[in-house]
Amino acid sequence: MPTATVSLPIIDLSSPDRSSTAKLIRQACTEHGFFYIVNHGLDKELLQRVFEESKNFFSLPLEEKLKYPRKEHRGYNPLFAEKLNPSATSKGDSKESFYIGPLGDPATQNLNQWPSHELLPKWRPTMESLYWKVFEAAKETLSLLAISLNLDVDFFEKIGALSSNNPEGFVRLLRYPGEVVADEETYGAYAHSDYGMIALLMTDGVPGLQICKERSQQPQVWEDVPHIEGAIIVNIGDMTERWTNCVYRSTLHRVMPTGKERYSVVFFLDPNPDTIVECLPSCCSESSPPRFPPIRSADYFKERFKLTYQEP
Numbered sequence: 472m473p474t475a476t477v478s479l480p481i482i483d484l485s486s487p488d489r490s491s492t493a494k495l496i497r498q499a500c501t502e503h504g505f506f507y508i509v510n511h512g513l514d515k516e517l518l519q520r521v522f523e524e525s526k527n528f529f530s531l532p533l534e535e536k537l538k539y540p541r542k543e544h545r546g547y548n549p550l551f552a553e554k555l556n557p558s559a560t561s562k563g564d565s566k567e568s569f570y571i572g573p574l575g576d577p578a579t580q581n582l583n584q585w586p587s588h589e590l591l592p593k594w595r596p597t598m599e600s601l602y603w604k605v606f607e608a609a610k611e612t613l614s615l616l617a618i619s620l621n622l623d624v625d626f627f628e629k630i631g632a633l634s635s636n637n638p639e640g641f642v643r644l645l646r647y648p649g650e651v652v653a654d655e656e657t658y659g660a661y662a663h664s665d666y667g668m669i670a671l672l673m674t675d676g677v678p679g680l681q682i683c684k685e686r687s688q689q690p691q692v693w694e695d696v697p698h699i700e701g702a703i704i705v706n707i708g709d710m711t712e713r714w715t716n717c718v719y720r721s722t723l724h725r726v727m728p729t730g731k732e733r734y735s736v737v738f739f740l741d742p743n744p745d746t747i748v749e750c751l752p753s754c755c756s757e758s759s760p761p762r763f764p765p766i767r768s769a770d771y772f773k774e775r776f777k778l779t780y781q782e783p
């Protein structure tokens with residue numbers, strides 16, 4: 472059966488009518504857990520440079536890339552190193568990636584690994600610009616999300632989940648090789664949900680991303696998410712699903728190999744590690760009690776990463 476294409480709402484971040492925009496976000500988050508944003512402040516030239524630098528890094532010889540092995544969720548992950556579905560018997564995801572961690576905190580920013588300046592002189596300034604620009608877009612999206620839940624616009628700042636000069640934001644650069652053929656065992660990225668608050672996804676336009684809105688329905692129905700030039704794809708993560716008692720959905724998604732090389736860049740905005748994530752009072756009632764107990768964000772991530780990377 473051919474895969475259907477999903478039509479997701481497009482949210483204009485520059486619209487002055489924030490309450491109408493928030494309503495659209497609410498609808499998008501309850502129906503799909505995914506939407507597009509436009510007028511997000513990231514210009515085309517910056518994104519072009521990011522994809523160019525990403526390509527430059529992944530084109531380096533493997534032994535050079537392995538000089539920056541992933542530590543503390545920063546650095547390089549070779550092909551098949553990550554297993555987004557720990558229960559699957561497959562060998563791992565057919566992708567390589569590079570993570571950049573929080574840049575705002577002097578105590579932890581040194582954990583980041585930067586490819587050699589001699590080899591890639593423009594890498595670091597390009598990725599730093601990306602980090603702060605995409606964070607601004609994510610912050611604006613999160614404000615609208617707060618409004619959409621009838622919360623104060625700065626709710627996430629107020630509860631300590633978000634800090635403007637030291638966000639818990641991670642950039643992940645991804646490369647899916649073209650030569651891997653889809654079979655039952657090998658995916659670009661196996662079906663998963665993202666763990667944090669929201670994720671912003673930019674791709675080079677090569678298809679592959681699919682979502683499954685009803686994870687427990689069998690057989691699962693997958694829909695293609697088309698690329699829209701200039702738009703960023705946003706999705707809800709598990710922490711927001713827990714805050715909203717599943718009113719907003721952390722939707723299952725995956726990347727299918729299409730026989731074509733594919734590059735993407737994701738920005739994960741997570742709650743600050745000490746944030747206690749618990750059901751919002753407006754999202755539960757006697758007839759709909761909280762589905763999850765309160766959890767410290769860092770504890771949730773630790774548990775999930777342990778499974779994804781088979782960490783002790």
Ligand SMILES: O=C(O)CCC(=O)C(=O)O
Binds near residue numbers: 645672724726735
């Ligand atoms: O590359 C993509 O399109 C999606 C990547 C993704 O879902 C992830 O890294 O969590």
Ligand SMILES: [Fe+2]
Binds near residue numbers: 670724
């Ligand atoms: Fe994801």
